[in-house]
Amino acid sequence: MENLAAAEQSVAKLSIEDSIEYLKSNHSQAIKLDDRDGYQGVIVDSDQLLDIARVIRDQLGFDYLSSATAVDYLGEGDHMEMVYHAYRSSGGGALVFKAQTDRDAAEIPSLVSVWRGADFQEREAWDLYGIRFPGHPNLARILMWEGFEGHPMRKDWREAYYEEERKPFDSRWPGGHVHRAEEKNVFGKNVSYPPDIDLNRLMDNSEEAVYSSLGLGVDVERIMDKDGFETNELVVNMGPHHPSTHGVFRMVLTVDGETVTSLEPVMGYLHRNHEKIGERNTYLHNIPFTDRLDYISSMGNNHGYVLAVEQLMSLGRKYNPPTYRCEALRVMMVELSRIVNHLWAIGFWLNDIGAFFTPVLYFIQERERILDFFEAVAGSRMMCNYMRFGGLFGDLPERIKSVSNLTNDRVRDYNTMQFLTEMINERIPRTIDELEILLTQNEILIERSMGVGILSAEDAINFSAAGPLLRGSGVAYDIRRADPYSIYPELDFDVAVEAEGDMYARYRVRVTELRESVRILKQILPRLEATAGESIWADGKPGAYAPRVPHGESYGRVENGKGELGYYIVSAGGRGGSSNPWRYHVRAPSFINLTPLGHMSKGYKVADIVGILGSIDIVLGETDR
Amino acid sequence: MDLNLQELNATEFPVPVELENNIAITSLSQLYNWGRRNSMWPMLFGLACCAIEMIATASSRFDFSRFGFEVMRATPRQADLMIVSGTVTKKMVVPIVRLYNQMPEPKYVLAMGACASGGGPFKEGYNVVSGMDKYLPVDVYVPGCPPTPQALLFGMIALQRKIDGQSIANGDDVPWYGEGPAEPTPVPVLGPDIIDPRQMDMIRRQAEVAASEMELLGQRELPALTQLVAAKVETAQAATAEAGPLDEDALSVVLPTGGTPWAEAEDIREKRRLRALARKALRASRRASQAEGE
Numbered sequence: 001m002e003n004l005a006a007a008e009q010s011v012a013k014l015s016i017e018d019s020i021e022y023l024k025s026n027h028s029q030a031i032k033l034d035d036r037d038g039y040q041g042v043i044v045d046s047d048q049l050l051d052i053a054r055v056i057r058d059q060l061g062f063d064y065l066s067s068a069t070a071v072d073y074l075g076e077g078d079h080m081e082m083v084y085h086a087y088r089s090s091g092g093g094a095l096v097f098k099a100q101t102d103r104d105a106a107e108i109p110s111l112v113s114v115w116r117g118a119d120f121q122e123r124e125a126w127d128l129y130g131i132r133f134p135g136h137p138n139l140a141r142i143l144m145w146e147g148f149e150g151h152p153m154r155k156d157w158r159e160a161y162y163e164e165e166r167k168p169f170d171s172r173w174p175g176g177h178v179h180r181a182e183e184k185n186v187f188g189k190n191v192s193y194p195p196d197i198d199l200n201r202l203m204d205n206s207e208e209a210v211y212s213s214l215g216l217g218v219d220v221e222r223i224m225d226k227d228g229f230e231t232n233e234l235v236v237n238m239g240p241h242h243p244s245t246h247g248v249f250r251m252v253l254t255v256d257g258e259t260v261t262s263l264e265p266v267m268g269y270l271h272r273n274h275e276k277i278g279e280r281n282t283y284l285h286n287i288p289f290t291d292r293l294d295y296i297s298s299m300g301n302n303h304g305y306v307l308a309v310e311q312l313m314s315l316g317r318k319y320n321p322p323t324y325r326c327e328a329l330r331v332m333m334v335e336l337s338r339i340v341n342h343l344w345a346i347g348f349w350l351n352d353i354g355a356f357f358t359p360v361l362y363f364i365q366e367r368e369r370i371l372d373f374f375e376a377v378a379g380s381r382m383m384c385n386y387m388r389f390g391g392l393f394g395d396l397p398e399r400i401k402s403v404s405n406l407t408n409d410r411v412r413d414y415n416t417m418q419f420l421t422e423m424i425n426e427r428i429p430r431t432i433d434e435l436e437i438l439l440t441q442n443e444i445l446i447e448r449s450m451g452v453g454i455l456s457a458e459d460a461i462n463f464s465a466a467g468p469l470l471r472g473s474g475v476a477y478d479i480r481r482a483d484p485y486s487i488y489p490e491l492d493f494d495v496a497v498e499a500e501g502d503m504y505a506r507y508r509v510r511v512t513e514l515r516e517s518v519r520i521l522k523q524i525l526p527r528l529e530a531t532a533g534e535s536i537w538a539d540g541k542p543g544a545y546a547p548r549v550p551h552g553e554s555y556g557r558v559e560n561g562k563g564e565l566g567y568y569i570v571s572a573g574g575r576g577g578s579s580n581p582w583r584y585h586v587r588a589p590s591f592i593n594l595t596p597l598g599h600m601s602k603g604y605k606v607a608d609i610v611g612i613l614g615s616i617d618i619v620l621g622e623t624d625r
Numbered sequence: 626m627d628l629n630l631q632e633l634n635a636t637e638f639p640v641p642v643e644l645e646n647n648i649a650i651t652s653l654s655q656l657y658n659w660g661r662r663n664s665m666w667p668m669l670f671g672l673a674c675c676a677i678e679m680i681a682t683a684s685s686r687f688d689f690s691r692f693g694f695e696v697m698r699a700t701p702r703q704a705d706l707m708i709v710s711g712t713v714t715k716k717m718v719v720p721i722v723r724l725y726n727q728m729p730e731p732k733y734v735l736a737m738g739a740c741a742s743g744g745g746p747f748k749e750g751y752n753v754v755s756g757m758d759k760y761l762p763v764d765v766y767v768p769g770c771p772p773t774p775q776a777l778l779f780g781m782i783a784l785q786r787k788i789d790g791q792s793i794a795n796g797d798d799v800p801w802y803g804e805g806p807a808e809p810t811p812v813p814v815l816g817p818d819i820i821d822p823r824q825m826d827m828i829r830r831q832a833e834v835a836a837s838e839m840e841l842l843g844q845r846e847l848p849a850l851t852q853l854v855a856a857k858v859e860t861a862q863a864a865t866a867e868a869g870p871l872d873e874d875a876l877s878v879v880l881p882t883g884g885t886p887w888a889e890a891e892d893i894r895e896k897r898r899l900r901a902l903a904r905k906a907l908r909a910s911r912r913a914s915q916a917e918g919e
Contacts, residue, residue, distance in 0.1 A: 144752060145716055149817035152751045159751040160818070181748065182755065186831060190715075190744070190755045191818045193828060195835035199820075240720055243669050243699040247676070248717055269717040270673055272740075273750030280749070289746065295674035364684045382674065382771060621673055624714075 012061030016093050019060050027052060034098060038315050038552015038571070041096025046108050049099045050135075053084075053114045062086035062095050064477075065115035065464050067555070067566050067587040070125040072103070074155035076572050076582070080106045080131055083568065085555055085587075086115075089461050089475055091482035094555060101131065103154075110135035117464025120595050128153035128275075143268035143624060149194050153276055160185060160192035166580040167280050231257060236606065240269040244352050244610035247620030251597075251613070255606055263601040263609065265594050267624055274625040278584035282546055283309055283389070286584065291383040293565075293586060294622040296344050297337035299374075300560040302387035303330055307485060308556025308567035309389050309549060316550040316577065320538030322390050325531035327487045329392055332524045333374075333384070334558070335517040339428060340367050341561025341617075342510045342517075345468075346435070349507065349614035353448045359439070366431045369423060372412070376400040389547060391537040396528075417529070424521045432514050440511065449503035453600045453612035456501055463596040466589045467563025468513070469616055472506035474499040479559040493520050503615040510617075548577035562617055563589030586625055590618040654792045661705070661731065662785040663693035668704035670724070673711025675738040675771040682774040694781060701727040706784070708777075709763075712740035712747050713754040715819040719812060725761050726809040730801035733788075735765045735780055742766040760821065761810060 014022055020042055023031050030048040034041050044052045056062045067085045080101050085094040099108050110133035111118040122133045123142040130151035133139055140146065150157050161181040163169050171177050182188045239250035248269035254262045274293065278286050290305045291298035313319045322330070344367065347360030371381040376397055378384035386393045400414045439445055455465065460473035470477055478495040480488040496512035498505035537543065549571045557566035566587030571578045593616050601612055636650050667689075671679060682689050683697060690696075698704045701724045713721060725734070736757045739745030744755030757763055764787060767780035793802050800807040811822035820828065 145815045147816060159749060161749040161755070163749075187821075187824055187827065189759050189821065189824075190748070190751075190753060191820075193820075193832070194817050195832060197817060197828065197832055199816075199825060199829055199832075240717060241670060241724055248672055268752075269714060269720075270712065271714055271716065271752050272673075272712045272747040273752055274747075277747065277750055292674055292746070295677055361684050364681060365686065368681070368686050381773060382677065 011059050012088075014060065016095055019062075019095055022060065023052070023055070027055065034096075036552075038312070038550060040553070041094075041098060043098045043100060046099040046101055050109050050111070050114065052097070053111050056086055056095060056097065057114055060095070061088050061090075064089045064461050065111070065117050066094065066466075066557070066564060067568060067585070068111065068118050068121040068125070069568055069583075069585040069587070070129040070131055070153075071570055071583045071585075072129060072153065072155045073572070074103065078103060080108075080129060082108050082125065082131065083553075084111070085566070085568075087483070089477055091477070093483060096555070106131040108133060110139075112136055115464060116462050117592060117595055120591060124591075127151070130154065141268075143271040145268070152273070159273075159276065160190050165280070167282055167285060233261065238609070239266075245613065246348065246618055247623075249613075249618065249620055249623065251609065253601075253606065253609065258605045258607075260601050260604055260606060260609060263598040265597055267591075267594070267620075269624065270620040271624040272621075274586065275584055279581055281581075281584075282579050283549055283581060284546065286581070287387065288383060288385040290567075290586075291385055292621055293588065293625065294341075294560060294562060294590065294619045295382060296619055297334075297341040297561045298382060298384045299330075299333040299337040299386060300341075300558060300565065302384065303334050303486075304556050304558040304560065304565045305567050306387045306389055306556075307558060308554050308569045311554035311556055312549050312552055312569060312571055313389060313547060315552055316548075318544075320390055320543075322392075323531075323534060323536060323538055324487070325395075325528070325534040326390075326392055326536040328524055328527045328531060329396070329536065330387060331486055331488070331491070332521060332528070333377075333386060335520050335524070336370050336373070338517050338561045339514055340370050342514050343367060343431070345561070345614075345617040346439075346507060346510055349503075349611065349617070350439070350445075352610040352614035353503075354444070359435070362431070362434070366428065369427060373400065373419065373423070376416070388543055390543045395536050417525075420528075421525060424518060424525060428514075428518055428521075432511065432518070435514075436511060440508075445507075446504065448608075448611065449507060449615070450500075451502050451504075452604055452608050453503045453615055454501050455596055455600050459596060459599065460501070463599070464592050465563070465596055466593060467559070467561070467617075468496075468506050468509040469563065469593050469596075471495065471497045472509045472615075473501035479557055479564055483557070485556075485558065491520050491523050503611055506615045506617075546579055548574075548579055549581075550577045557587070560589060562619065562622070563593055565589055565622075586622070588622040588625060590616075590620075590623040591625070594618060594623065654794060657793060658788050658791060662788040665694050665705045665733070665781075665784070666703060667694055667697050667706045667708050668701055668724070668728070669697035669699040670704075670707065671710050672713065672717065673740065675710035675741070678771040678774055679708055679710045679737065679777065682777045687774040687778060689778060689781060692778065692781060692785070701725070702729060704728055705731070706733045706735060706781075707761075708735045708737050709741040709757045709761075710737045712745065713757050713760075714752045715754055715813075715815070716752060718754050718760055718819065719815060721757075722760055722810050722812045726812070730807060731799060732801075733764045733784055734761050735767065735784060736763045737767050737777060737780070738772055739768060739770045742768065745770060754819070760813065 011022060020033070023042060024033070027048070030045040030052055031042050034043050064087045065084060066087050067083075069083055071081045071083060073079050073081060080103050082099045082101075084097050086097070087094055101108050106129070108131055110122055112122065112133075113135065119136075120142060122136055123139060125131050126133060126136075126139050127141040127143050128151055141148065144152070152159065163171065163181075171179060181190070185191070234255050236253045236255055237250070238253065239245040240248040245251070250266040250269065252264045252266060253260050274289060278289060281289065287302055287305060290301040293301045310319075310321070314321070343363035344360075347363040350359045351357060374384050374386075375381045378386040378393055396416050398416060400412060400416050400419050455463075455469065455473050457474045460470050460475055465473070474497060476495045476497040479485070480493075481495050493516045494512075496509045496516060498508045551571050553568070553570045555566055555568050557564055564587065568583065568585040568587065569581050570583035572582035597613065597616065601609055604612065638650050640648050640650065671677075681687060694706070701707075705728070707725060707728065709721070725732070734757065736742045740747060740753075741757045742763075744753055747753045748755045754760065765780045765784045767776055769776050772780070791799055791802075795802070814820045814822065
């Protein structure tokens, strides 16, 4: 018996290659290696997917399902594929496994019973790809509305303004005959109707459809008996236009008196088709689009994407890894945007629990300072579009100067390194100190947030929570340490973690991370000084404008302010590499972190709900993409 | 516009000398506009990235309260100005139109950023409304992605200028100064795709044409309605090859009935281009003659 337990222990520590070997030897009938060029992992027979998933989770110890997404291989094998990336919550690389199905009657068993974090991701795959998931508790559309025609991410589905499969479009280049898409559409709008549309049956039933599709089944007429007290259950709608939902997010609550009995997140109000557009774009085109995902910390988004594409490019011959200075600059930008992100998150969370706008105004002041720096370096305050494959848009300028962005009517003109030194050594630490003095021991804040919105460590892992939400539940999982990238291994910092799993713990994690970011930045400054004058490009000149990326798949993930941001990219089609991604998927932390929201909110008061949502810290650009 | 007493009182109506500093003579419209423009309350309503810059504009560094955009109200019933700050999606345009209908008149719409103005980088997206003006009347467009706070302030000041020019006396100027209540904007419906109720007839007509064409061409599967127009030529060619001679009249019905037809739009664009070129040449010649004069 003991031997068996010990054997299981050792299985749970196998390396990725050995894990795959283990699967192959023990389940040979269900597993085959993915031997396509540039691909990794295994293909699982979809009939036995559930069993294999349990083996992967329980025996091999890959307890954290990071990403589950669909790919349509029309013309490249004509099948649909679900791709899963599972990790160990103790750290290490990904075990990639896939399940394939026919395009016409796409059906793959649901993994929600194994990892509840697959819930929204499978709904998304149903919505956008039309893959059915038998066993899913509520397989409804999630980003589009019920009744929408077709599954838009399929390769043969065309949008109303469709022009060509991939950019650059012939109408723009060469020659430049730009036209307004409206003029080519008979309705003058971005719409397209099926020829057999029946207008007589259409009514404005969007409201009803939303409530009925949620399966709440609340009967307002029904009077319940609660301990001899007659009461009604009530459905309360919050959003999409609500000041505390951090954007166009919607929650439908069922309440019993003041207590929330169930909560259903409704999203898609900012679904702007990032992935469909991303597949038409060239690889370089997508960098500015990633800025608009998590628009609070655009530098971090850039970083994840360039890492993913660099992974693919490194398969080819013509690839130079970024220089040391480039890596140091990237880390600096990412850490600065993490500071922006956490200040913003804490500020708006405080808004939600009652400290209305006073703290956030002080935080925005600091944010403006960092944004000034971004503007001087990248040319834009928010949408920096700064990183490139194998390099950066540009090095630091000598001086930070601007006549258009006046602070108190003074033209700003600072030495860049001095500006940075002052900001990192004085201003930001001062703000964090101020924040802690006023808030951390604040009685009202403690009363409002301690013990509210609890998520246990097991649940956090099972729900695929990421970022401060995961670490606030006592799981010390930070990708910068667990699966390191860039120059993080040589930097000295600690992973912030708090055990309680409530709103207050998440707040503490963010404050600690602010301090750790400052600690990292302080180590970056001497590195920048040491590499002054070094090029940010390996061979001294910028990379190719339209690189041809070798065939294969890659998953680049970074620890962004909101959690694990991953990019799953498939390069296929064309000969000897592609100029446009075949599949471009964003594993959005804000989206997946919402999966446990209903679970976390149950049993708390209506007034706590906005606080719980605020403590997850979502941004809708990323949630809905 | 500031109330400058001296300037205001320079009218045909004489003001006694001793009262000159206490009395102002002005038109009702001007007084009304003065009050309105300096107490515009925007709706606290953020859609996407631009909302972040809108918050930055509202916070201490830029502070639009200085210009009378005093507080942001979360309810449409207390708001005068809707700042459409971000990408309008088909799913979201339904609540937006409802919110607009709930705002009391006079009400204004400011399209902030490229997305709200015309779809921006996400224009081709299947869930994206290519510009707020497809559904609501927009007063001011602010370009940028996202616009800087300065640009937003500039747009808001432009709106104030626009209000200065409006008149209560002229009912055609703005709908709310006319007679009777203004019609609410019809709320779009989410069908197979989003449906603007104002285009119902058009969709019906197109559906009929499509049905007859389906018969005519003997095709079993027809492309979606809108693609018929863009692909009209290809369809016709393919059909001729397959189904013999074609009834040109039946096909011509499929041509755009709303908006500018393709060829005409091309003409207009060509004219605009020529005019722009002429203007450019004129400017250049002027500059040259100026340089000579100096």
